[in-house]
Amino acid sequence: MTERRLVVEADGGSRGNPGPAGYGAVVRDAGTGRILVEAADYLGRVTNNVAEYRGLIAGLRAAHRLDPEALVEVRMDSKLVVEQMSGRWKIKHPDMRPLAAEAGEVFPRERVSYSWIPRERNKDADRLANEAMDAGQAGRAWEPTTAVTETERGEPAETAPAAPPAGWSADLGTATTLVLLRHGETALTPQKRFSGSTGSDPELSDKGRWQAERAAEALAARGTVQAVVCSPMLRTRQTAEAVAVRLGLDVSVEEGLRELDFGAWEGLTFAEVQQRHPADLDAWLASTRAKPTGGSESFASLGQRVAAARDRVLARYPGQTVLVVSHVSPIKTLVRLALGAPPDSIYRMELSAASFCAVQYYGDGNASLRLLNDTGHLR
Template identity: 80%
Template sequence: MAARFVVEADGGSRGNPGPAGYGAVVRDGDTGQLVAEAAGFIGHATNNVAEYQGLIAGLRAAHALDPDASVDVRMDSKLVVEQMSGRWKIKHPDMQPLAAEARTVFPRDRVSYTWIPRERNKDADRLANEAMDAGRAGRQWEPRPKAPATVAEPPLETTAPEAGWAAPADLGTPTTLVLLRHGETPLTPEKRFSGSGGTDPELSDKGRWQAERAAEALAARGSIQAVVASPMRRTRQTAETVAARLGLEVRYEEGLREVDFGDWEGLTFAEVHERYPADLAAWLGSAKARPTGSGESFATLTHRAGLARDKILARYPGKTVLVVSHVSPIKTLVRLALGAPPDSMYRMELSAASLCAVQYYADGNASLRLLNDTSHLR
């Protein structure tokens, strides 16, 4: 069944026109649970342009969660609400293309618009101001760590502590993400960059064997209740092998894709160092630096992996979910759970078909329960 979302959006300009930013939040339409947020600094613009940018960002965030969803947009801008509802004409040339862009995100019959007073739009307003503050400091807005979904279900039976991700009963029932890296591909033993911008290789014979061993181990534990995976070929093959053994369906999540390594795809670290030494040094020194060409920064990955995590936590509160992904997204989720700095990713080993586990509690805390477990491969 398609989801129903509420998008709250806002924008502002300090000077009108002046330094401007936007903010938007996406909530589950049934529970009110916050499932995504977006913000950005857009330079010199008017309040109305910033408000339209917030609307577009909120719609795109909702579309990333479920492109088949219906959306109720709520804004304190009467102008935007009336214009997007079709009751007022859009005469200003700066807003006409923005309104047209907003209408392309979802079909018109799946989006409604409601005006709300400013005091009921505080979260989107806060994000817009955070974005403007970031722009004034010469940087882009980045999301703050978010609390996981509230656990509303009664405690579930858990496996014994030695299983690696059992929870202390006195802390309540957590949502547990068991993180499985895909099995080997032909590029894995050669240690070549293999991200979402490359050839999308399939599992090798060894990788398929590793997926089978992971399936056996997870079936033996017997606690997995759902499977979510990156849609790339190697993760699909790994997830489908495990899911078939567990009798579960696989749900695919775009935010779990590997980072795009741009022009480094298919190269070894030594080859990248030889061809792009300055870009590599910058990448190793800053999470905001991108691989050469169309590469994706770890800061961008952190944002989308965090949104994917929040979506999973909101969908499966109190459950144990197998998440099949790649080196960089899994390391990112581990890093965020620990509250560790971005460069900690370079200090983690994550083998092919290895298991990690993180538990998320209703009070906002996370607990790393397992890291790089390969005992099922021995």
């Protein structure tokens, strides 16, 4: 089957640099040039470069929603963004690094190319960015001023949710809340052995089952969870089922929430890996694009998988409170994506067995971290 090709045109602007800022992006069919999606948003007071990156992220996310397997050509009139995302220029400014990392995680790197175009060839994205700035400064939400018909698009009109904006945002209705629960202990947990998505798939230990029951009691007392989703691994299914039975809910399995594939490190302690695979371990700790020895995934590819799983859960349960039972790496990834933190921030988080985190997601794409590594129910 022929791979679908999409073009993303993105732009951002700041009136004052920093000043009132906004972005615009369009996604086109590469063959016909038809606009498939338009996206724009007001960002508050940020710099021009931040706005450019936000436009890129929104355009890539819109393209990903259309076809996560597409080949994408990004066209921008920002030489800085094009050269940095192409890997030819170093990203020196600390504010740009997490934005570049976020953009790089939407699609696999090999599926995206970047081209610089002059401003006059980026008129649609530029227009949308200015419309968003005008709307924001007037105190209203951006709305399209030039309609693209279904016939012209080839499909119903769609507006991509905005990238997380800076600062405060308007009332966007009921948020979708993901309560993130790490599974209870297995026999490997207290020994701090690598336990991923391959290997023995251990079950909960007696302590792990006790932890799952305590988590279930805490959630039943709150009475807010409306759905339960978990990874396909046995330890997460057992934890999720303990909660679901208490709440009278079914468990839905989401494949994208499974743990990282640790390859040859499965079942080993950190010290054992350091002894047997020192070079691979050093590379893994130095770069989120490195893979464990014999493993099929890096933290960067895990980020893409988890973000796609998150989007499926949010689409399935809009406005609801959903318990998501998963593992250390996927939960840390969801937290750092909500914060817009760089990929290597996962190395600086602690996540205990059977601990709770919580993230709320709003209609504009913004996210708010509400809880991190809460173990109060286990005391």
